[in-house]
Amino acid sequence: MKRLPPLSGEWIDRKQPIAFTFEGQPFSGFAGDTISSALAANGQRIIGRSFKYHRPRGLLSVANHDSNAIMQVQHHGRTLPNVRADVTPLADGMRVTAVNTRGGLAKDSLHLLDRLSAFLPVGFYYKAFHSKRFFPRWERLFRNLAGLSELDLHSSRRRTPKAYAFTDVLVVGAGPSGLAAALSAADNGAQVMLVDENAGPGGSGLYARGGQDADARQTLQLMERVRQHPRIQVLCNTYAAGYYADHWVALITPTEMVKVRAASVVFAQGAFEQPAVFHNNDLPGILLASGAQRLLSRYAVAPCQRVLVLTANPQGYAAALDALEHGIEVAGIVDLRTAPGPASTQLAERLQARGVPVSTSAIIENARAGVDGCVRSVVVKTRGQDDVATAAGQTHEVDGVWMSVGFAPAHSLLLQAGARLQMESSVGQYVPSMLPAGIFSCGKVTGVYGFTSRLTDGTRVGEQAAAYVQRRAPKPRSTAGTPGMMEMPNHPYPIVAHAKGKNFIDFDEDLQLKDFANAVQEGFDSIELLKRYTTVGMGPSQGKHSNLNALRILAKLRSEAVGRVGAPTARPMFHPVPLSHLAGRSFSPERATQLAGAHEALGAVWMLAGQWKRPEYYAVAGLSRAAAIEQEVRAVREGAGLIDVGTLGKIEIHGPDAAEFLDRVYAGRYGTLTAGMTRYGLMLDESGVIIDDGVIARLADESFYFTTTTGNSASIYRELGRLATQWNLKVGLVNATGHYAAFNLAGPLSRRILARLTTVDLAQSSFPFLGLREGLVAGVPARLMRVGFVGELGYEIHVPVHSALHVWEALFAAGAAEAIRPFGVEAQRVLRLEKGHLIVGQDTDGLTDPLQAGCEWAIKMDKPFFIGQRSLRILQKMPKRQHLVGFRLTAPGTDLPQEGHLVLAGTEMAGRVTSVTRSPTLQAVIGLAMVTPAVATGTGFRIRIDGGREVDAIITPLPFYDAAGARQKLAEAP
Amino acid sequence: MTRRSPLADWHLQASYCCAGVPVWLQDCSWRQRFGCKGPEATPWLEALGFTVPQPANSCAFDANDILVARLGTTEFLVEAMSATTQSVIAARERLSVPGVYPVIRQDAAFILGGPRATDLLLETCSYPFASDARSTPVVMTSMVGAGVTVVPRRAGETTEFNVWCDPSFGLYLWSTLVEIAQEMGGGAIADGQQSTLRGES
Known part of the structure; x- marks a missing residue:
């Protein structure tokens, strides 16, 4: 390889030399070089080792589309792993090393694996290393052998900010069709963002010249118009990595991820040139023709001195002409086709006039390496039946092979956007058959290959995108996207079998042709199974150069057309994204009540309940967690405790139809609820399954205030809003969840404490159990509800959040003499379980109805309607599938079962534990279990606990504690 | 009655910056x-x-x-x-x-201002404030994952953004935005006139 004399339009600045090292050896390049181009300019043909067999590898696509050019780079004191050499600008002082080697690139000791490849076929580890005992050892071995770069674990932490951006039309790809689309959209009034993964726009319009400059000149003119256009913003070195709903596209710039929200998106990202498959097709020196053209045109680097071009389309002939223009000897054209099309024939005549021999119906049967490990010669034979070479062959001494046998459209983003594709036989590739609203595509990705046709296609689509944004009909045009290519650019099967294998389909994972045959033979004969078994397309290049050939092989093995075997699912990210770009701030919202600081001061140990941060319990010096929780429980049972329940959902409903609305939403009856009273509410879905519960309080004739479970408040509020609209009832809903603080003051001494602070008459006769009163607490307007979730005399106190701390502190001060103490979520769980109260979502699941949960008392089937009523009528006539029952362990000293442990009837599974605790009050292990009807009507069951041991439980009526409910209705403190 | 800003816990350990920074936030939860x-x-x-x-x-x-x-x-x-x-x-x-x-409105509320306020918004919010052509918009959107209501208002040569959110998200939203503002050379500014631990009767 060598650096060519200066070329017009080259991307390098020869006035700025750059020194760097590769594998410890000094090299030089220029500003504008990538690491790859600089290595090529210095004659470094082997740049890495393959992932599995450690075969020497060289440049392939020069477009960051293959895995060969991945490096470890040290620069400015930082170690950067898995650097993409094809697109990473060269910088002064870079120390570049190849990845995945033992002893360096030249003397990689693991190259011996290549000789052992016969013993290491695809999936060998599934069959050889399945022993549970030895698997960890093999896992460690393979983890050490495999992998790419090494991470610097001492690297400083950086948080990469992300940014949002907005535009009317986002054009992905700044090749000829993308440039034309951007100009057309902008000329029609749209704001346009044009992005391209390369360092500059122009795409193949600049590098694929075919020995002529007309297309390049026109491309340069387009680029200049784009540059000057006031409504076009150009982002180079930027790729679209993923498409998400509503035209949300993740752009990866060199420094950050930009989340673009576009009104419309034009996909013009072209097509990936595909490799041909023959024996030793991975030798350094064998490049995709477009990769060689990029080196020539952009970086003025000749990748070889004498080249053989293997082709099946006009692009290969054009590449040969470009080689001649730059002084590279062309040993010949090997055309896979029997009858090249007219465009190829025209170009062939120009080549033949310059002494280049052209062979048709020919194949490269194999390539051979020289002592340097790079391609030295190839054997060309006539293509026989079944893609096998005929016996006679001709050897060509070359130091380069360029492959141009077809393209795979870059349609992953289109698929993510919801486009549908179909195989278009005239171009031999998938093209969009349906595009979602606001999504457009043009150029090669739609099967349009001719230069002029791409410009026409881009112009048409750009105007359509602008029209979509402006909500007008597009201007009528006579031509839709026309192929514009006089012959098919894609060969249907550029693959040659070889007895010795090493004809690689996937360069990332060293997958050979025979691996696919073996996989299909073993039954992995759908594309999704084949992908997972062989790992084709799962390496760093994400199948850009392997998926299409894999499909072709699978289709052939299944004797079907390629279009019928499907295609792998395209998921974001479409192209590997540096982790540093993703490792920005975690925007994970966390909710906290206004008492977080007070809880912290009291020694709260936090837990997450959905998005909410809640005190699990309050740590006490010298006490274990269990002991601290037990103290909290005892405080509530014997004195007074205070818990922050501000996380409960809190909703108000007002209006003349408020009661009617609640009667429809909840299974209970609320039209009859008198103002100043509360009632339990059970919410069901249409199938009769319990989805939420809470307390409904009537503030006035047309006003209610009700609570939901902590985790469901947002979704319940949304659903209620939807129902209010659907039923057209005269109600107004207010989500007050975050705006009201709520505490539960519970325990036999709670009335005494509260009486010191409130204007409300707390006497049993004035404020009975389940009553609601409004008044002042510590001078703050409050709603008081006498509810009994924990089974004691108690008051739920709701106050505006801005006054929460004041009231909380006032309650503690007022209860100091009674040794009031805070209690957390865990103590509350114990207390409510002693009382036999269920928790929706813990003691119920996605199939539990009120009949199974023993909540018949909370449903009023005689109401005209409530959600789930119809299903419950049906369920009432059916045998119950399961029952919620209480249980008590017969031997309380045994190990505690866990929630989810199996209930057994004999040796059969008969249910599961939903709640369990060691009750300090009852000195017993108690719990709830969802069991089969047969078990529920018996006297006991066994529970299988950790380690496979079993413990005995007896079924116990609920509640476990204070069955008469006297504690909740205490008239006076004891 | 004593009122307390939902951001009061943050203010207890606050480190304020001076006026004139590129981007600033000011707690105004106390407003009536x-x-x-x-x-x-x-x-x-x-x-x-x-x-x-x-x-x-x-x-x-x-x-x-x-x-x-x-x-x-x-x-x-x-x-x-x-x-x-x-x-x-x-x-x-x-x-x-x-x-x-x-x-009931017990919001956490604050003003976001300064010449780089829009940059902070571009990092934290997927709403195109710059291209909203309405003269007095009310925008209900999401900022760093929390639901917010935003009212932009011209203030001399720049735009200030009045932000309201559910008080339970207040501390998270405020802390996150202040941290980003600090990276931009700004931060929270104190409000000498309105104490965040303001007593009213």
């Missing part, structure tokens, strides 16, 4: 405000002399710097943006009218 909704809300507000904007998701400021933000067809947020608070407090106390439903 109320919400109302219902079929009679519009005429009720008009009868009280408030300037009621007509389109949904728009707002109006009157001569006393009272904001009326129309959050939907029949839902409003009314807030005294300055020291003139009497009309807001009086209206809040009279909020018991047929067809007008009170909406």
Whole structure:
């Protein structure tokens, strides 16, 4: 390889030399070089080792589309792993090393694996290393052998900010069709963002010249118009990595991820040139023709001195002409086709006039390496039946092979956007058959290959995108996207079998042709199974150069057309994204009540309940967690405790139809609820399954205030809003969840404490159990509800959040003499379980109805309607599938079962534990279990606990504690 | 009655920056405000002399710097943006009218300002404030994952953004934004006039 004399339009600045090292050896390049181009300019043909067999590898696509050019780079004191050499600008002082080697690139000791490849076929580890005992050892071995770069674990932490951006039309790809689309959209009034993964726009319009400059000149003119256009913003070195709903596209710039929200998106990202498959097709020196053209045109680097071009389309002939223009000897054209099309024939005549021999119906049967490990010669034979070479062959001494046998459209983003594709036989590739609203595509990705046709296609689509944004009909045009290519650019099967294998389909994972045959033979004969078994397309290049050939092989093995075997699912990210770009701030919202600081001061140990941060319990010096929780429980049972329940959902409903609305939403009856009273509410879905519960309080004739479970408040509020609209009832809903603080003051001494602070008459006769009163607490307007979730005399106190701390502190001060103490979520769980109260979502699941949960008392089937009523009528006539029952362990000293442990009837599974605790009050292990009807009507069951041991439980009526409910209705403190 | 900002815990350990920074945030949860909704809300507000904007998701400021933000067809947020608070407090106390439903507003509220405020928004919010051509928009969107209501307002050569959020998200939202603002060379600015631990009776 060598650096060519200066070329017009080259991307390098020869006035700025750059020194760097590769594998410890000094090299030089220029500003504008990538690491790859600089290595090529210095004659470094082997740049890495393959992932599995450690075969020497060289440049392939020069477009960051293959895995060969991945490096470890040290620069400015930082170690950067898995650097993409094809697109990473060269910088002064870079120390570049190849990845995945033992002893360096030249003397990689693991190259011996290549000789052992016969013993290491695809999936060998599934069959050889399945022993549970030895698997960890093999896992460690393979983890050490495999992998790419090494991470610097001492690297400083950086948080990469992300940014949002907005535009009317986002054009992905700044090749000829993308440039034309951007100009057309902008000329029609749209704001346009044009992005391209390369360092500059122009795409193949600049590098694929075919020995002529007309297309390049026109491309340069387009680029200049784009540059000057006031409504076009150009982002180079930027790729679209993923498409998400509503035209949300993740752009990866060199420094950050930009989340673009576009009104419309034009996909013009072209097509990936595909490799041909023959024996030793991975030798350094064998490049995709477009990769060689990029080196020539952009970086003025000749990748070889004498080249053989293997082709099946006009692009290969054009590449040969470009080689001649730059002084590279062309040993010949090997055309896979029997009858090249007219465009190829025209170009062939120009080549033949310059002494280049052209062979048709020919194949490269194999390539051979020289002592340097790079391609030295190839054997060309006539293509026989079944893609096998005929016996006679001709050897060509070359130091380069360029492959141009077809393209795979870059349609992953289109698929993510919801486009549908179909195989278009005239171009031999998938093209969009349906595009979602606001999504457009043009150029090669739609099967349009001719230069002029791409410009026409881009112009048409750009105007359509602008029209979509402006909500007008597009201007009528006579031509839709026309192929514009006089012959098919894609060969249907550029693959040659070889007895010795090493004809690689996937360069990332060293997958050979025979691996696919073996996989299909073993039954992995759908594309999704084949992908997972062989790992084709799962390496760093994400199948850009392997998926299409894999499909072709699978289709052939299944004797079907390629279009019928499907295609792998395209998921974001479409192209590997540096982790540093993703490792920005975690925007994970966390909710906290206004008492977080007070809880912290009291020694709260936090837990997450959905998005909410809640005190699990309050740590006490010298006490274990269990002991601290037990103290909290005892405080509530014997004195007074205070818990922050501000996380409960809190909703108000007002209006003349408020009661009617609640009667429809909840299974209970609320039209009859008198103002100043509360009632339990059970919410069901249409199938009769319990989805939420809470307390409904009537503030006035047309006003209610009700609570939901902590985790469901947002979704319940949304659903209620939807129902209010659907039923057209005269109600107004207010989500007050975050705006009201709520505490539960519970325990036999709670009335005494509260009486010191409130204007409300707390006497049993004035404020009975389940009553609601409004008044002042510590001078703050409050709603008081006498509810009994924990089974004691108690008051739920709701106050505006801005006054929460004041009231909380006032309650503690007022209860100091009674040794009031805070209690957390865990103590509350114990207390409510002693009382036999269920928790929706813990003691119920996605199939539990009120009949199974023993909540018949909370449903009023005689109401005209409530959600789930119809299903419950049906369920009432059916045998119950399961029952919620209480249980008590017969031997309380045994190990505690866990929630989810199996209930057994004999040796059969008969249910599961939903709640369990060691009750300090009852000195017993108690719990709830969802069991089969047969078990529920018996006297006991066994529970299988950790380690496979079993413990005995007896079924116990609920509640476990204070069955008469006297504690909740205490008239006076004891 | 004692009121306390939802951001008070942050202020207890606050490190404020000076005015004139590229981007700043100022807690204004203390402002007097109320919400109302219902079929009679519009005429009720008009009868009280408030300037009621007509389109949904728009707002109006009157001569006393009272904001009326129309959050939907029949839902409003009314807030005294300055020291003139009497009309807001009086209206809040009279909020018991047929067809007008009170909406409790105990928001965490703050102002985001400074020449780089829009840069901070571009990092944290997927709403194109810069291209919103409406003169007095009310934007209900999401900022770093938390639901917010935003009212941009011109302040000299720059735009200040008034932000309201559910108080339970307040500390998270505020802390996250202040941290980003600090990376941009700004941060939270103190409000000497309005203590965040302000006692009112």
